[in-house]
Amino acid sequence: MRIPIIAGNWKMYKTPAEAEAFVRELAPKLAPYTNVERVVCPPYLAIPAVRSALQGTAIKVGAQDVHWENEGAYTGRVSPLMLKGWVEYVIIGHSECRRDLGDTDETVNKKVKAALAHGLTPIIACGESLQQNEAGETRAFVSQQIRGAYAGLSAEQALKTVVAYEPIWAIGTGRNATATQANDIIGGVVRRTLADLYGNEVARQIRIQYGGSVKPDNMAEYIAQSDIDGALVGGASLKVDSFVELVRITAETVK
Ligand code: PGA
Numbered sequence: 001m002r003i004p005i006i007a008g009n010w011k012m013y014k015t016p017a018e019a020e021a022f023v024r025e026l027a028p029k030l031a032p033y034t035n036v037e038r039v040v041c042p043p044y045l046a047i048p049a050v051r052s053a054l055q056g057t058a059i060k061v062g063a064q065d066v067h068w069e070n071e072g073a074y075t076g077r078v079s080p081l082m083l084k085g086w087v088e089y090v091i092i093g094h095s096e097c098r099r100d101l102g103d104t105d106e107t108v109n110k111k112v113k114a115a116l117a118h119g120l121t122p123i124i125a126c127g128e129s130l131q132q133n134e135a136g137e138t139r140a141f142v143s144q145q146i147r148g149a150y151a152g153l154s155a156e157q158a159l160k161t162v163v164a165y166e167p168i169w170a171i172g173t174g175r176n177a178t179a180t181q182a183n184d185i186i187g188g189v190v191r192r193t194l195a196d197l198y199g200n201e202v203a204r205q206i207r208i209q210y211g212g213s214v215k216p217d218n219m220a221e222y223i224a225q226s227d228i229d230g231a232l233v234g235g236a237s238l239k240v241d242s243f244v245e246l247v248r249i250t251a252e253t254v255k
Pocket of ligand 1: 009171172211212213214232233235236
């Protein structure tokens with residue numbers, strides 16, 4: 001059985017003090033929902049404060065990106081060696097990093113390998129643009145992103161990953177993919193590509209989230225779908241009440 005995972009991607013929101021206060025309020029409210037994996041991904045600078053505030057809780061911490069080298073002349077970057085011990089998850093290949101920070105399928109692949117080498121669980125983001133969607137290119141494009149991200153990974157490594165399918169046109173726009181559209185791509189493209197690469201048995205075990213304008217009022221529809229194993233959430237993860245609602249709805253739907 002795939003344990004659902006709700007991860008909050010805070011992007012460039014919350015100072016260390018704000019992030020710490022937030023998780024102190026959030027943690028007790030999320031405590032009852034033990035059948036859902038709960039993850040927060042603060043900005044790098046807030047990670048230590050968040051991590052120590054979450055000591056003794058089951059809530060996990062993730063980073064929003066990582067470099068593939070352990071160290072080097074890479075101004076502004078953070079290495080997997082630096083994250084190790086502080087986070088368990090790392091988002092890799094978010095469309096905003098592909099757009100603004102030059103991530104490509106090749107760098108995503110290097111980052112995934114580096115994260116795994118340091119025992120971090122990558123949340124590998126993929127998803128098509130509006131233009132690609134309207135041109136009918138979604139299936140081919142997403143499949144290619146998955147093949148790129150997993151190039152050279154063994155089945156054993158693949159089992160340690162999570163995928164987030166996030167159509168770019170749905171991120172932060174309020175224009176979410178319908179649950180059936182999302183399930184069609186997640187099951188029919190992402191999981192199917194993983195099955196081509198690793199066989200059905202492995203593909204069946206890998207968790208795949210949907211992301212893009214997930215809110216408490218659409219969460220139940222997504223999590224009820226056969227292939228959707230949770231959500232990567234931006235905006236709705238920035239408020240305690242909506243974060244708790246997403247987790248509660250997930251916990252109650254999968255029960
Ligand atoms: P959103 O962002 O929930 O605000 O649409 C999702 C994401 O970028 O991961």
